Amino acid sequence: MRYISTRGEAPIRDFSGVLLAGLAEDGGLYMPESWPQFSHDEWRAMRGLPYPDLAARIIQPFVGDCIPAETLLTLCRDAYAGFTHPAIVPLVQLDHDVYTQELFHGPTLAFKDMAMQLLGRLFDYVLSQSDRRITIVGATSGDTGSAAIEAVRGRDRVDIVILHPEGRTSTVQRRQMTTAIAPNIGNVAVRGTFDDCQDLVKAMFADTPFRQEMSLSAVNSINWARIAAQIPYYVYAALQLGAPDRAVAFSVPTGNFGNVLAAYAAHRMGLPVGKLVVASNRNDILYRFLSANDMSARPVEPSLSPSMDIQVSSNFERVLFELLDRDPAATAATIRAFRETGRMPVADATWQKARTLFQGFRMDDTDTEAAIRALRQETGYLADPHSVIGIAAARSLRNAGSLSAAGPVIAMATAHPAKFPDAMERATGERPALPPHLSDLYDREERFTVADNNLADIEALVRNIAHRNTSPASSPVTGVPA
Ligand SMILES: *Cc1c(COP(=O)(O)O)cnc(C)c1O
Numbered sequence: 001m002r003y004i005s006t007r008g009e010a011p012i013r014d015f016s017g018v019l020l021a022g023l024a025e026d027g028g029l030y031m032p033e034s035w036p037q038f039s040h041d042e043w044r045a046m047r048g049l050p051y052p053d054l055a056a057r058i059i060q061p062f063v064g065d066c067i068p069a070e071t072l073l074t075l076c077r078d079a080y081a082g083f084t085h086p087a088i089v090p091l092v093q094l095d096h097d098v099y100t101q102e103l104f105h106g107p108t109l110a111f112k113d114m115a116m117q118l119l120g121r122l123f124d125y126v127l128s129q130s131d132r133r134i135t136i137v138g139a140t141s142g143d144t145g146s147a148a149i150e151a152v153r154g155r156d157r158v159d160i161v162i163l164h165p166e167g168r169t170s171t172v173q174r175r176q177m178t179t180a181i182a183p184n185i186g187n188v189a190v191r192g193t194f195d196d197c198q199d200l201v202k203a204m205f206a207d208t209p210f211r212q213e214m215s216l217s218a219v220n221s222i223n224w225a226r227i228a229a230q231i232p233y234y235v236y237a238a239l240q241l242g243a244p245d246r247a248v249a250f251s252v253p254t255g256n257f258g259n260v261l262a263a264y265a266a267h268r269m270g271l272p273v274g275k276l277v278v279a280s281n282r283n284d285i286l287y288r289f290l291s292a293n294d295m296s297a298r299p300v301e302p303s304l305s306p307s308m309d310i311q312v313s314s315n316f317e318r319v320l321f322e323l324l325d326r327d328p329a330a331t332a333a334t335i336r337a338f339r340e341t342g343r344m345p346v347a348d349a350t351w352q353k354a355r356t357l358f359q360g361f362r363m364d365d366t367d368t369e370a371a372i373r374a375l376r377q378e379t380g381y382l383a384d385p386h387s388v389i390g391i392a393a394a395r396s397l398r399n400a401g402s403l404s405a406a407g408p409v410i411a412m413a414t415a416h417p418a419k420f421p422d423a424m425e426r427a428t429g430e431r432p433a434l435p436p437h438l439s440d441l442y443d444r445e446e447r448f449t450v451a452d453n454n455l456a457d458i459e460a461l462v463r464n465i466a467h468r469n470t471s472p473a474s475s476p477v478t479g480v481p482a
Pocket of ligand 1: 110111112143221253254255256257258259260308386387414415
């Protein structure tokens with residue numbers, strides 16, 4: 001499989017190439033040159049496969065010749081072995097023809113683990129083939145950093161340094177990062193905001209000598225390998241509920257558009273998907289686009305579902321590329337206009353095409369809290385402030401009749417309610433307990449370094465952390481406990 005950039009000006013790469021590169025050099029995002037296809041009989045033959053085996057089957061065509069099929073199967077089995085539910089991605093029925101699929105049974109209790117656990121192993125394998133090491137740097141306001149750290153913890157060829165804004169992440173989120181202690185992990189609490197952290201990461205990538213010296217890499221949601229690793233759970237749910245002999249619909253709590261893009265990919269691979277509901281919180285740019293062709297950026301407002309607080313969904317560029325019949329020049333021009341004017345110009349016919357598959361939904365904080373309470377009372381199910389928006393979308397659109405032709409609706413549950421104990425307690429009066437593998441999270445030793453918002457200081461820290469693994473003689477950087 002070959003990968004091309006949505007903007008058409010970057011080298012064509014294979015799977016290993018896009019895994020390590022992340023973003024394309026022209027600022028675009030990598031896409032498979034063509035969509036792998038499975039026939040009706042092939043989908044049917046996948047029914048009943050255990051999740052890791054299904055995942056290997058679905059991901060294999062994207063990997064192509066880069067990894068042998070038996071190796072990929074081993075990596076998939078290994079990636080999901082630590083999940084705490086035996087089905088890995090269980091379905092729960094909530095209503096007539098409404099289900100939720102729980103994607104939060106991984107080590108950090110959010111759906112990011114579904115892709116990251118596999119990605120860490122893919123990195124190790126691909127790097128060992130070429131005898132290389134990389135240093136991953138990232139900024140996080142919460143879920144992504146902890147999932148990335150867990151994914152590469154103790155791996156041989158990857159060092160990781162995650163910046164978080166000091167005192168501005170939730171305690172659960174911070175402790176999930178800072179209590180993961182291994183020689184290849186560095187946590188830095190920056191005296192600044194999340195935006196400062198992101199600017200520092202961008203500045204490190206822009207510092208070419210440093211970038212090359214450290215072999216910097218990123219694991220943000222624009223990496224195609226992450227999207228590929230999210231396709232199998234859509235297939236798993238659809239096959240359980242009657243596909244390929246009937247269509248299903250999915251409802252996805254959305255931020256950067258990575259998760260719902262994986263559902264779109266499954267659709268393009270031949271899985272019968274009747275509708276994709278894009279569920280947003282008060283930061284509703286995608287809802288405004290899908291309901292009124294109004295893709296205009298507004299300032300981000302904090303909400304109860306912080307992982308969906310976005311102004312611009314970076315992965316939307318991949319769907320735009322498809323909607324524009326894979327015309328890279330038109331894609332680049334549309335994105336450029338959006339950056340320059342804050343409003344994306346989309347022709348009416350293109351917008352209508354988007355609406356045949358995608359449907360928007362939005363919910364503010366007050367309604368989110370009420371929906372958590374109502375769902376608990378009516379079904380007994382406890383959904384976190386992200387998942388509940390997708391579930392509420394599925395139930396209300398179904399009741400309004402607008403999804404009935406699309407088949408059963410499956411809402412993606414993206415985080416465990418125990419990750420957001422305060423919001424859950426306010427909505428229901430109950431404080432959900434952390435699952436057993438994290439029940440001592442508040443007692444574990446924390447290790448992180450506090451640093452000023454200063455590029456030279458941060459680069460020195462990154463260098464130290466990477467060097468302590470390549471040269472055993474060098475003195476390790478010492479963390480500052482909380
Ligand atoms: C990351 C995240 C989302 C948003 O997913 P995208 O792929 O960015 O659209 C939703 N819910 C939770 C809990 C998340 O961590």
